Amino acid sequence: MAVEKIDGALFKKALIHSSRVLKQNKRIVDSLNVYPVPDGDTGTNMSLTVEQAVEEAGKIKGDDLKRIVDAAAWGSLMGARGNSGVILSQLFRGFAAGVPAEKDSLNAQDLAMAFKKGVDEAYRAVLRPVEGTILTVAREAADKMLAEAKKSKNIVENLEKTLDHARKVLDKTPEMLTILKEAGVVDAGGKGLIFLLEGFLQALKNPALIDEEETGESAGAAGQGAVRADIPDLEYIYCTEVIVEGREIDIEALKSQVLPLGDSLVITGMNNVVKLHIHTNHPGEVLERALQWGELSKIKVDNMKLQHQEFVRSAPPGDDEVKDTTIVAVVSGEGLKQIFKSMGAGAIIEGGQSMNPSIESILSVVEEQKSPNIIILPNNKNIILTAEQVKRLSNKNVYVVPTRSIPQGISALMAYNPLHSVDENVNNMNRALKNVITGEVTFAARDSRWNGTEIKEGDVLGIVDGELVAIGADRSEVLRELILKMAGEKDSGVLTIYYGEAVSPEEAGEVGSEVAKKYPDFEVEVYKGDQSLYYYIVSLE
Incomplete structure (x- = not known):
């Protein structure tokens, strides 16, 4: 199938399907965590980031391409989670900046140029870019897409070749990063990007994958915003949020109009879509002033005294x-x-x-x-x-x-x-x-190889400042070995143990007493942390 242009409607459909493909495969991406500890969330973070991009793009009425890509970029930025999500949001941001306002569709060259601009933005967002990561896969994909766009106007054909090249680059990431090779995995972020590109291509080949009535819907419950705590005696009671969609929104002018109506004002946006947040006693007046700049959507007015505490x-x-x-x-x-x-x-x-x-x-x-x-x-x-x-x-x-x-x-x-x-x-x-050394006792979420050591799922792991120092079957024994490594040649110090939700106070107390006896010159303290995933977190200063 030949596709030579992508308009706003098709881009929106492709974005939705990309998000769904990633969501369906996020566990695969999560499983590629190079460390066997239970914190592999790259796929989840990327999926939630894209879901909020879809949510915001879906609110744009009509098929205005520029408004859609701007909204998606802004949504991805607000929804970005973790390093992978932030990098992905910068890809979206740069892509949107690469789409001129006058464009109502993208040809092969336009698409490649916008994607390349997204890659440049992502590289700028990372202080010390590392090759063998999502950045490498994205850069190689962009270069391939640009090269193919010079040869053919068929976007589908170009994307197929780009994907084929990107997969080969992903397969080579273990050769670029020793830590990937040792763990026997490819880069998780790069794999997530492959899923997104695959979903985008599938939608271009078969736009009917997305029903018309679904185009404006969110791909999931993304964008978990902050829920305010129950606070008495507030000067301003109503937390008011609204999306403003217009052609030429003057953010500074809008800010000056609503600023006298309350506090905690936040206005962020990209060109044609703006999100406004304010604490006020007159939410209706805030909405009236916002209405002067365009259409309103996602209006949310909360009485902060009645809200459940989340933060x-x-x-x-x-x-x-x-x-x-x-x-x-x-x-x-x-x-x-x-x-x-x-x-x-x-x-x-x-x-x-x-x-x-x-x-x-x-x-x-x-x-x-x-x-x-x-x-x-x-x-x-x-x-x-x-x-x-x-x-x-x-x-x-x-x-x-x-x-x-x-x-x-x-x-x-x-x-x-x-x-x-x-x-x-x-x-x-x-x-x-x-001045502080961090120790952690957790468990292996999967079979792996770390620093030349074979690890089996369920093994208890002792980690000091990111380095594996102990493996065993008993968490108390691993904790003792961990502390031995942390103490090293030190004669004294403050050793603090925070025990997790899976550890009883009795167990933690017994281990603490043993440690205090073994290290009489150390000040040993034990506190209930209630953290999940980590049996013990240890601090030595």
Whole structure:
């Protein structure tokens, strides 16, 4: 079948089907995690990111190509989760920027050029791009698509050849990254991109795959936004959100019109589609002013006093003082949440391993804080890039301290001093990360090979700062061996053990007592963390 042009209607259908194909295969992508620990969520993160792109594109009435690709780009940005989701959102963003406003369809050359612009944007988003990842597969695919577009106007034929080349590049990723070769897998993000391209091609070959009545529907429940907590005595009660769709929306003018009506104002968008969020006592007036700029959709007005708590904030009762700086931390586990709150975190976002919050979720919590300065503690290597994107979207001064673990997050909190300037605090918190060693005891989610060691599904693993140091069948024994490796030649230190939801207080107490006896010069503390997936998280400073 020959297809020489892709208009707005066909692009929307292809996007929907791409999302479905990825969703159907996300577990395959998740299983390609190079580490056997139970945090393989690349496929899930990519799928949720694309689902929100579909959701926003589906709200565009009519077949205006530029509005559709802009909406998809904006949706993917707001829904981006994890490193893979952020990179994918940048592919969408660059693609949309590569589609001229006057275009009502894309030919083979247009499609290839837009995709190449998306790849360039994705590379710019990553501080230190690594070859053998989704970036490599995307770049090679873009180059192949450009080369084929010079030879043929048939987009289907070009995509078939592009996909064939991209699959071969993906198969070579283990040769580019030793860690992939050892684990016996190809790059997960690259595999996810292949599924998306396959879905796009299938839809071009058979547009009837997507029924007309489904075109405007979401491919899934994406975009889990922040739900505000039950807070008494609010100055502004109604959390108001709305999508504005128009031709020439002046974001700054719209902002000045609604700003007097409340606080926590966030306006983000791309050209013809804008999302507005504000806390106000006059939601009707907000909507009236937004209506001047275009059509309204996804109107959401919530009474914040009545909402169920999803994001927990830790301001002490009766403390109405507006702080200069608020620390926002991503944490999972009720015990760990309480610890972070008690140490000064002003807002807690539910998230961590296998539960990466979206850009929109973090942004929403950041913007509802009254402090002008925000410090984000991601506490997970796969959330750092997501948090960094919030910096350029927020109306506040946002700083990201790149904490890669719960112990690093706690160490950063200990270095914070409310009497110091935000810059001084950020510098001190960054320095504090070097003083802590992180240990984790978890289980193998699948058979694998790690650092030359054969691992079987169900094995208990001991990991120190990302390196496997112990394997066994008993978690207490692995914990003891882990601590032995962490202590090394140290004569003293503070050793803190946080036990997970699968561990009883009695078990944790017994292990803690044994460790304290074995290391009399160490200060040993045991706390209930309630974290999932990890039996123990250990900190040594």
